[in-house]
Amino acid sequence: MPFRFPVKFELPKHCYINARVLKDQFKRLQVAEHEVTRKALKYIARNTELPAKARLEAQLQLAAMPKYTCQTQIRDRCVATGHSRSVISDFKLNRTAFRNMARANQIPGVQKASW
């Protein structure tokens, strides 16, 4: 099987790994790498004091960048199970992983609520 990502990158540490987690990790690293360029291009594209041609050029360059450099492609995933749905962001845990750990008293400060 050919290598699936355009560039080689380091595996994420301290979390559960599956194909979808890897995909997300790749995007995170790429976004971090291209953040400055994207912001600069966006600044040029939206600066009304610059000539329209330069702004258009910036917009075209922005659109030509790969989708995985875009911030919105990143999604929070559970560090214990790799799930992407109903992740509680305070703990980076999916609801079931959160419940299991909370029941085992492994999350500091979290208790069964009663009022």
Added chain:
Amino acid sequence: MLSRFTGLRAVVRLFSGSARYSTEAQTASKKFLSPDQYVAKQAEKTVQNEEFLDSLLAADFEYKPLIINSNAPKNKRQEPIPLNVELLQYKPLRLPQTHGHKVAELSFKGYDSDDLLRASDFAARAAFYLGIPCSKIEVLKPEKRLYTVIRSPFAQAKSKENWWRVTHRQELVAYDANPEVIDLWISYINKNAIEGVKYEAQIHTQELTAFDKELSELTAEDIKLPEAYTHASADPVSNRVQELLKSDEFKKALEEK
């Protein structure tokens, strides 16, 4: 000397045994105990407390107290206990305010109320020995953040389970001290900070009364903000913009207008 200690109260705090933090004790406390078990547990606790107090004096240490009361209580070696050691058994002493100007607010946050008590107690004592007038340790209302999750890993979403994370909060307000002393106090607290407690300090400073005059004398150039993205600066985005605008593609676009 004692007349300086205005806040002296005869409230003796029990030392908690170190076994309280073990997981065994935590799981046991969740179940209901029979009366006999409860009595046995309390007895064990008092024994542990005594052991803990003994262990404090067990190690060899230099005995050179600076101040000793004439009627000081004695330890097991029949030496009079130094005043500062004796005072550890009481609530922290406080100095009287001279002007009542608020200088700093220290806030403590944590999930464990015992840790929090240790931290704030330490800060209050340090303040007393540095000569900073302080408020009492104020216990604020704990912050409770709710998490409602579905009980089942799949479907059956009607049955939910409620959890909360309780963040305990305490506050200490310092008055009238010089900024240097406050700096010393805060750095000392920082040096001896406990893990699991979040310390936050809000420091108040004072302006001259002529501040409004200085403000009205300001010219437009004084208040001018640095222009974004025009000069090379520490901002990487600004540098990248300069780089891009100098590149061939953009040069063409800029020239044509």
